[in-house]
Amino acid sequence: MSRANRMAGVATKLLAKFDERFGGDRMAILKQGKIVWDEILVEDVIGPDTKYFLTGVERTNLNGLVDGTVIQKGDELITASTRVLDESNNVIDYVPAVNDKILLDGVQWSIVDTPHINYTGNNLIIAYKMQVRK
DSSP states (O other): OHHHHHHHHHHHHHHHHHOOOOGGGOOEEEEOOOEEEETTTTEEEEOOOEEEEOOEEEEOOOGGGOOSSSSOTTOEEEEEESEEEOTTOOEEEOOOOTTOEEEETTEEEEEOSOOEEEEOTTSOEEEEEEEEEO
C-alpha cells in the first residue's frame, strides 16, 4: 500500500512540474452541489458548486483521434492527479464524476465520459485521464 501511495505522490509531483498554471488561472474542478430542500421554494434545489484546484496537464491535440462520435473536434484530454486542493489549500483525495465541470483558463468544460483511471496492482488510483468538451 505504501508503494502505491508513493507512486501517486510521484505522479502528483510530475504533473505539478509540467502544470504551467498558477494563481487565478489554475486548473480547477467544480463539483456539483448537493441537492437540498429549499423552504422558500418548497422544492429540492441544487446547492452551490464546490471548487477544487487540480494539478494536471492538458493535451489539446486530439485531432488525429477525432471520429465524430466519441471524440469530437475541440475535445481536450486532461491527465490529473488524484490529490486536489480545496479553497483552504488542504490536500484531499477526490474522484471526478461526469456531472462535474473543469475550469481551464476560466472557461468551463464538461467531462465527456467517466474518467479513465490508472491503477496500481493494489487497485489504488494514481492519476485520472479525462476527456473534456466545451
